[in-house]
Amino acid sequence: MNSHPNSPGSEPGAASAPAPVVLIAGVTGGIGAALARQLTAAGAAVAGYARSAEKLAALSAELPGLFTVEADATQPAQVEAAVAATVAHFGRLDAYVHTVGSILIKPAHQTRPEEWLRVLDLNLNSAFYGLRAALGPMQTQNGGSIVLVSSVAAQAGLPAHEAIAAAKGGIDGLVRAAAASYAPRNIRVNAVAPGLVDTPLAAPLLASEALRAFSEKMHPLGRIGRPEQVASLIAWLLTPDADWVTGQIYSIDGGLAHLRPRPKV
Numbered sequence: 001m002n003s004h005p006n007s008p009g010s011e012p013g014a015a016s017a018p019a020p021v022v023l024i025a026g027v028t029g030g031i032g033a034a035l036a037r038q039l040t041a042a043g044a045a046v047a048g049y050a051r052s053a054e055k056l057a058a059l060s061a062e063l064p065g066l067f068t069v070e071a072d073a074t075q076p077a078q079v080e081a082a083v084a085a086t087v088a089h090f091g092r093l094d095a096y097v098h099t100v101g102s103i104l105i106k107p108a109h110q111t112r113p114e115e116w117l118r119v120l121d122l123n124l125n126s127a128f129y130g131l132r133a134a135l136g137p138m139q140t141q142n143g144g145s146i147v148l149v150s151s152v153a154a155q156a157g158l159p160a161h162e163a164i165a166a167a168k169g170g171i172d173g174l175v176r177a178a179a180a181s182y183a184p185r186n187i188r189v190n191a192v193a194p195g196l197v198d199t200p201l202a203a204p205l206l207a208s209e210a211l212r213a214f215s216e217k218m219h220p221l222g223r224i225g226r227p228e229q230v231a232s233l234i235a236w237l238l239t240p241d242a243d244w245v246t247g248q249i250y251s252i253d254g255g256l257a258h259l260r261p262r263p264k265v
Contacts, residue, residue, distance in 0.1 A: 019043055019044055019045045020044050020045065020094040020095060020238070021044070021045045021047070021086065021090040021091075021092050021093055021094045021095070022039055022044050022045070022046050022047070022094065022095040022096075022097065022238065023047045023048065023049070023082070023083065023086045023093060023095070023096050023097070023134065024036055024046065024047070024048040024049075024097045024099060025048070025049055025050075025073050025079070025082075025096070025097065025098045025099060025100050025126070025130050026048075026049075026050055026073065026098070026099040026100035026101070027048025027049065027050050027056070027059065027066075027068065027099070028048070028050040028052060028055035028056060028058075028059055029050070029099055029100070029199060029200070029201060030197065030198075030199025030200055030201060030202075030227040031099045031149065031194075031197065031199060031227045031230050031231055031234075032048065032050075032097075032099035033059055033227070034227040034228045034230070034231035035097060035099070035231035035234055035235060036048055036059065036063060036066060037062075037063065037231075038228070038231050038232065038235050039235060039238075040063050040065060040066065042235070045065070045067075045090050046063070046065070046066055046067070047066070047067040047068065047069070047082075047085075047086040047089065047090065048066060048067075048068055048069075049068065049069040049070065049071040049073070049079075049082040050068075050070070050071070051070065051071070051072050051073075052070075053070050056068040056070060067086065067089050067090070069081070069082040069085050069086070073098075073100040073122075073126035073129065073130065074121045074122060074125060074126050074129075075129075076129040076132075076133070079126075079129045079130055079133045080129075080133045080136075082133075083096075083133040083134055083136065083137065087137050092137065092141055093134060093137045093138060093141075093144065094141075094144050094145070094238075095144055095145040095146070095147070095238045096130060096131070096133075096134035096138075096144070096145075096146045096147075097146075097147045097148075097234055097238075098126070098127050098130040098131070098146075098147070098148045098149060099149050100122065100123075100126045100127070100130075100149075101122060101123045101126075101149060101151075101201070102118070102119060102122040102123060102164070102201070103164060103201055103202060103205070104119050104163050104164050105160045105161060105164075105205070106160055106162075106163070107159070107160045107162065108162040108163075111162065111163050115163065116163050119163040119164055119166075119167050120163075120166075120167050120170075122167075123164065123167035123168060123170075123171065124167040124168075124170040124171060124174070127148050127149075127171050127174065128174060130148075131146055131148065131174065131178060131189070134146055135178075135182065135187065138182075138185070138187050139182075139185055139187070142186060143185060143186025143187050143188070144186075144187050144188075145187070145188045145189075145190075145237065145238050145242075146178070146187065146188070146189045146190070147189075147190050147191065147192065147234050147237050147238065148171050148174070148175055148189075148190075148191040149171075149191060149192055149193075149194070149230075150168045150169075150171045150172050150175075150191045150192065150193040150249055151164060151165070151168040151193055151194065152193055152194065152195040152196075152251065152253040152256050152257045153165040153168055154168035154169040154171070154172050154193060154249075155172075155193060155249075155251065155257040155258070156256060156257040156258075168193070171191060172191065172193075172249050175189050175190060175191045175247065175248075175249060176247050179246040179247030180247065183246055183247075188237075188242075188243070188245065188246035189246060189247065190237050190242075190245060190246060190247070190248045190249070190250065191248070191249045191250070192230055192233050192234055192237075192249075192250045192252055193249050193250065193251050193252065193253065193257070194225055194230050194252050194253055195218075195219055195224075195225055195252070195253030195254050195256045195257075196215050196218070196219070196224050196225065197224065197225040197226065197227055197229075197230055198224050198225065198226055198227070199227050202224075206224065212224070218256060219253065219254030219255060219256045220254060220255030220256065220259040220260075220261045221254035221255055222254075223254060224254075225252065225253070225254060229252065230252055233250060233252050237250075
């Protein structure tokens with residue numbers, strides 16, 4: 001973001017900068033809702049879209065200042081409408097965060113073609129639609145910040161993750177190319193790449209003590225991530241402290257992608 005309510009260097013008595021406007025795709029999900037809470041507490045003007053009107057209403061009741069739009073992230077016209085509604089409501093768009101996605105754990109030979117296409121649609125296509133729509137208003141302003149959500153599966157060879165690894169790997173490429181394209185316009189594009197995070201989406205993978213213990217052992221730090229941790233990293237990427245950061249994919253995965261600890265004996 002190019003403005004922030006607590007930007008460093010503000011002189012006492014000077015007019016405060018306007019609250020940054022952030023649009024969160026998938027705002028009712030585990031990471032999206034955690035981010036909405038953190039940004040609202042920090043004084044940002046927060047908007048969000050998701051498919052479920054019921055979930056949007058529940059989150060709006062918790063966060064009265066939240067501006068919401070019912071929209072399907074896999075439908076580009078609906079995504080463009082959500083961006084346009086946010087700009088019409090707040091007058092600008094400083095940041096866009098795309099937290100829409102899915103989890104499919106199946107080896108390639110067991111993945112049906114329709115499952116493959118759905119994974120691409122929910123993860124890669126939706127991210128492209130969101131980025132494309134957000135670039136419109138940001139190019140008419142003094143830049144902006146876009147954060148997508150990748151995955152540890154795009155960075156580490158995990159068995160039975162072929163579809164999701166391909167989709168999230170596409171996001172990594174999208175981030176780098178878009179960051180290069182729009183850096184001259186002061187638009188930063190980054191991503192975070194979580195490991196397994198304790199969200200409703202991941203609930204089937206953590207449905208028993210045995211499954212949770214197995215997943216914890218996969219991560220070198222020996223525990224599952226919390227949505228608030230991922231949200232905090234995203235929130236930092238939107239602040240002036242990160243305004244020299246673009247084209248990066250930040251691992252937040254308990255060490256899973258890059259560490260190989262010595263086995264216990």
